[in-house]
Amino acid sequence: MDLWGIWESFLDIVYPMDVRCLVCKEKRQDTLSHGVCRMCEESLPFIEPPSCPKCGKMMLADDTLCSDCARADHAFHKGLSVFEYGTEVKDLIYRYKYRGEKYLSNPMIHWMTRCLESCDWDFDVIVPVPLHPIRERQRGFNQADLLARGLSRNTGIPLMDKSLIRIRNTPQQARLSGHERRRNLMGAFRIRESGKGPGKRPRAFEGRTVLLVDDVYTTGNTADQCSRVLLGAGAGRVYIITLAIGSSL
Ligand SMILES: [Zn+2]
Ligand SMILES: [Zn+2]
Incomplete structure (x- = not known):
């Protein structure tokens, strides 16, 4: 040399x-x-206060619910999101989900962890919004599961990714109207039954506070459907964290 x-x-x-x-x-x-x-x-369009105290959407004023939350009786307790769902973030999520750029989960998990550190939520299990097995095979992975795994690693809170399942392969929510979205997801999720015998109700989440994880929140319909099933399985409370949330401004 x-x-x-x-x-x-x-x-x-x-x-x-x-x-x-x-x-x-x-x-x-x-x-x-x-x-x-x-x-x-x-x-990047990080969510900044003021935001909706229920779903976390960015707002013009403090202490008022966004128009969605004012109308809906959400089954989840509270929601938080890292970004507003604009062109840039949409592109990032598209690359992550459909273009094989799975390494984007690294910064995504970092941002979501930071978001969790900024709030006072207490939860004892982390649950990803499940994909239907057929959809998961087509995509090769569940985008929410990868994020939930990272959050579990960073927070030390256990992951429960086998109990909440999707039993209907529903059309993609993004293509449907609000009413269709609600109907589309009815009965789409349930708890995987363990043990046999009549009258044996699966209580996998008995007394647990759950953090539900997904990539995008729009009207909160997916979060609500999953929350109802989790609450039905004994969960005391369900929080939801997503990478991006639609705007209400
Ligand atoms: Zn750059
Ligand atoms: Zn809201």
């Missing part, structure tokens, strides 16, 4: 190589520990 080579390897130790940002894919010197450059981090 000549002198120049020695000098270059010395520089590599002192100034580590630029790291490619997971969001914009550019090589940046200021990439943060969760793999996102400062510019991306600062430009």
Whole structure:
């Protein structure tokens, strides 16, 4: 190695190589520990107060429910989300779910963990919103499960990803109207039965406070349907955290 080579390897130790940002894919010197450059981090639409005290949607004023929550009697206790669901975040979620960019779960889990640290929720199990097995096979993975796994790792709270299941392969919610969404999900979820015998009601969640995990929250219909099933199985309370939530402004 000549002198120049020695000098270059010395520089590599002192100034580590630029790291490619997971969001914009550019090589940046200021990439943060969760793999996102400062510019991306600062430009992403993080939810900021005031927000709806029930579902977490960004609002114009404090202490009032958003129009969705004012109408709906949600079965979940409270919801939180990291981002507003705009073009940028939509694209990020699309890359994560359909383009095989599963590594995007790393920054997503980081942001969701930070979001959980900012609130005073107490929960004792983490449950991902399940996909129907056929859909999961097509996609290759359950996007909510991967996020829930990371949250369980970061918080030390156990994951329960086998008990709540999806028994109907329903059309995608995004393509349906509000009324159709509600009908679409009726009876879509249930608790996996363990043990046999008549009258044996599965009480897998007896006395548990559950943190439900999903990628996107729109009207809260999925969260409600899952919550009803969990409450029916004995859960005391259900919280929901998602990466992105629709806007109400
Ligand atoms: Zn970037
Ligand atoms: Zn709300």
